[in-house]
Amino acid sequence: MLAKQTPLTKQMLSKLLQTSSSKPKQLKKIHALVLTSGLSVKNSLLTHLLENLTLVGDMCYARKVFDEMHKPRVFLWNTLFKGYVKNNLPFESVQLYKKMRDLDTLGIVATELVMMYMKFGELKSAQFLFESMQGKDLVAWNAFIAVCVQTGNSALALECYNKMCADDAVLFDSFTVVSMLSACGQLGSLEIGKEVYDRARREGIDCNIIVENARLDMFLKCGSTEEAMVLFEEMEQRNVVSWSTMIVGYAMNGDSDEALALFNMMQNQGIRPNYVTFLGVLSACSHAGLVDEGKKYFGIMARSSDKSLEPRKEHYACMVDLLGRSGLLEEAYEFIKNMPLEPDAGIWGALLGACAVHGEIKLGQKVADVLVETAPDIGAYQVLLSNIYAAAGKWHCVDKVRSKMRKLGTKKVAAYSSVEFDGQLHYFNRGDKSHPQTKAIYEKLEEVLKKIRSMGYVPQTGSVFHDVETEEKESSLSHHSEKLAIAFGLINGRVEDPIRVMKNLRTCDDCHVFAKFVSRVTSRDIIMRDKNRFHHFRNGVCSCREFW
DNA sequence: CTAGGGTTAG
Incomplete structure (x- = not known):
């Protein structure tokens, strides 16, 4: 009774819509109320309704409400798109996207949507939508490349970059370069990284500090500390990211002394370290077994008056790693x-x-x-x-x-290793026979194994985790992906260049011993990056000093 | 009312 006589006000409706969030039936009732209220239905009023409907997953009804809206703004499209993403309805979103095609809001929403799909792990949907976008502009391309790198799909980023280069309608810019350098760092692709940068220079792209930092990181992630140091010394400006990149990079490459020296230099130059810098410092201590130093730096953080330096979970993880690795x-x-x-x-x-x-x-x-x-x-x-x-x-x-x-x-x-040769990445799984040079690779491997056995190499069968006979263990070990990758590098690379092997998991004891011997008998440097760190092998010795 | 892209770490 009372409700009928009391005129419904916008405020009341708005309140109602904000508080009723989880019951689809209730939401529909409110929608009916809105329509019959005689109030001029503004989009702002329907916004909550739309949001709530997407939250409860009634996308059909949400679409109905949306279609009733008068000239929806970008964020309303977005709300609906987000709903489709959340409820995993890529095809509906593409349909909606097609409807939007004539409107000028097209690129912005679609781009954001593609990124959202990627961040939700919906790679296929993201690709599907991205490829369906007509006349993509520079930002759309960059966004896709960037999100690929951010989600660990650097190979896809590289593919996309090549397509972008083939498209005459767009030119790349410094954003593209940064993402691509980052991708090359992830992939361990030194040659391609240099190529991208050189091209940027040729085309007159402004290589600001962000680009140079990304390049610095690329060198370090490819194990080329020499080139990183040259660049770092040449750089006109260095900010906290440049220093942190160096510290983290040197720690990862196993040169803890240099990492800690850089940390001191940085402070002498009045650059304030941030929490990432400390992650680098702690990981430097961890990789060198410097327990007391690690505790000291952790203490500095914990006691700092700077709130932003309070140890975070990652720092605690570093400390656990430091203590645990040292046997404590x-x-x-x-x-x-x-x-x-x-x-x-x-x-x-x-x-x-x-x-x-x-x-x-x-x-x-x-x-x-x-x-x-x-x-x-x-x-x-x-x-x-x-x-x-x-x-x-x-x-x-x-x-x-x-x-x-x-x-x-x-x-x-699954474990795999890769080696870059001639601007191309070559991937190997354990026991892989798919590479065109398979025959030569296995022959090389046998040859090297024979040679190093005579020098005292004994397969570390302790790192085979199956209950099988010794002989079987040895043959299983000898075809680990990093050994195939090293054999490939021995065949193809120039003698004066190091063999750079990138592995997605932690390397095993046997491959570590193997690489040491190989570096001695072949006089070639082997640089191996595993999930945690680098091993630089030279003349039978590893930079990790057997602590890893 | 606002609203798509970049570097270190995870």
Whole structure:
């Protein structure tokens, strides 16, 4: 009764729409109320309704409401698109996109949508939409390339860059260059990275500090600390990102002394370190086993009056890594238990990694149990646990972990290595026979194995995690992806150039020993990047000094 | 009312 007599006001409707968020039926009722209220229906009033409908997933009704709107603004299109993304309806969104095609808001919304798909892990949808976009402008191309790199799809970014270069309608700019240098760093593609940069120079693109920082990072991620240092010294300006890039890069390349020296120089020059800088410093300590120094720097952060330098989860993970790697497993465990932040999978993962390095079964098991709860979908942790069991010869436990993984559908990431040659990346899996030079590669491998065996190389069968006979273990080991990659490098590269091998996972003991021997008998430098760090092999010695 | 792209770390 009362409701009928009380005139419905905009404020009331707006309130109503804001508070009722989760019941589709209620939302439809309110919509009816809006339509019959006689109030002039403004888009702003319908915005909440649209948002709520997309939240509850009633996209059909959301579309109906949207179609009733008068000249919807960009953000309203966006709301609907976001709804489609969230409810995983790529085809509807493309349909909507086609409708939008005649309007001038086209590019902006579609670009944002493509990025959103990528960030949701919907690679196929993102590609589908991106390719359906007609007359893409520079920003659209750049956005796609950038988001590819950000989501770890650098190979796709490279592909896209080539397509963009082939398209006469767009020219690239410094944004493109930065993303591409970043992509080349990820891929370990030194030649292509240089090519991109040289082309930018030729075409008169303004190579500002961001471009140079990206190039610096590219050199370091490709293991070329020499070129990075030359560039760093030549740079007209250096900001905190330049310094941090150097510190992080040198730490990753195993030169902790240089990393810490850079940190001191930076402070002497009055550049304030930020939290990323400290991540580099801590990781430098970690890779060199400098426990006391690491604690010192962590203490500096914790005591700093600068709020932005308060240790974050990543710093705690670094400390766990530092303690654990140095064999202080119990201390690392206590450190986690006492930390003021909620430990995440990355922190527990660091401890599990350390348990694996030191063959610590009991603690490893405990940590793995925690990780099954917090990150059941990350196969790497289960693999670590199973490796710990395997190293101790507890094969029935290995089987248990494996069958559990099978039951949960947890996937292992397959190991692969790559080597760049002649501006082209060559990929190898374990036991790979797909490369056109397969025959020559395996012959080279045999030849080298024979030579280094006579010099005392013994396969480290301890790093085979299957319960098989020794002979089988050796043959399984000898075809690891990094060995194939090294053999490929021996055949193809110039003798004076190092062989740069990029591996997606941690390398094994045997491949590490193998690379040392090979660097000695062939007099070639081998630079190997694994998931954690670089190993620079020269004349039978590795830069890591056996601590990794 | 605003609203698409870039560097270090994860």
